[in-house]
């Protein structure tokens with residue numbers, strides 16, 4: 001029998017680690033990283049680090065409640081409640097700045113799915129289970145006109161909710177395959193993650209980008225990322241960062257999905273060691 005506490009701790013560790021890996025990846029266009037704040041005036045590396053660490057309990061709780069469950073409206077609403085409490089913790093840790101709202105959503109659903117499947121590592125299955133949970137209606141979502149909803153209505157795009165309900169197609173089709181293929185081709189882990197991020201920016205209708213730069217900003221970001229991917233040229237990344245900052249563009253949705261991609265990739269390295277039907281160790285290799 002897998003122990004629910006141990007598994008939930010391991011999954012929460014992994015979720016926070018993935019957020020920290022995303023944050024620490026440098027340089028990233030328009031996003032907060034170790035060099036600069038990208039296009040964000042109110043966000044810093046240290047605020048984002050504090051925020052990531054503060055979310056451990058949120059992911060732990062999401063894993064814990066999902067352990068003996070299946071996707072259901074009950075589970076969707078339970079996860080929503082924990083996620084909203086997590087958003088409060090995040091805002092308290094950051095003095096009111098939105099650092100990881102999208103990440104709580106995407107990584108939270110994947111953590112719930114990983115717990116349901118007792119830590120097994122088939123990424124596609126995890127994406128679809130997370131999508132099943134997301135498809136149930138949460139009757140307690142506050143009726144707020146968020147930046148995401150405004151962009152979805154104005155530009156007729158999908159946004160974070162649909163991305164999850166469709167079982168994270170941009171992770172399954174773009175970011176995870178490119179991460180793996182770049183690693184197989186001998187790229188370093190850091191370089192492979194940059195390519196993975198570029199593949200997301202080139203393809204995702206990111207409501208953060210739309211909110212800040214409109215459709216023109218979204219097309220600019222997508223084409224820029226695609227050009228670097230086609231040319232396999234990462235030397236232009238610092239200039240890409242400058243060009244995004246000038247236009248106030250920040251691909252926050254792509255950053256969240258990169259963290260989710262890292263999470264799925266690292267989960268495949270999670271070893272659950274059984275001994276006489278009892279887990280005696282859960283560790284990352």
Ligand SMILES: CC(C)(COP(=O)(O)OP(=O)(O)OC[C@H]1O[C@@H](n2cnc3c(N)ncnc32)[C@H](O)[C@@H]1O)[C@@H](O)C(=O)NCCC(=O)NCCS
Nearest residue numbers: 083084102105146147148149159160163205206207252253
């Ligand atoms: C679905 C969520 C993300 C709300 O998103 P919404 O579309 O309303 O926009 P909002 O601007 O608040 O945040 C969207 C975030 O998602 C990320 N994002 C943007 N575009 C995309 C995309 N295409 N795909 C994935 N993520 C994206 C961005 O980082 C952004 O910060 C979720 O936070 C939610 O349902 N919130 C309601 C409160 C709640 O119940 N929270 C707990 C949920 S576990």
Ligand SMILES: Nc1ncnc2c1ncn2[C@@H]1O[C@H](COP(=O)(O)OP(=O)(O)OP(=O)(O)O)[C@@H](O)[C@H]1O
Nearest residue numbers: 023031032098099100101102103147208252255256
């Ligand atoms: N490294 C990162 N740098 C910046 N944003 C990130 C990073 N990683 C993830 N994000 C995501 O980007 C979102 C923040 O983007 P943004 O500040 O544009 O959102 P907003 O609060 O909706 O808009 P605004 O600040 O323009 O009013 C967060 O919800 C977070 O999930």
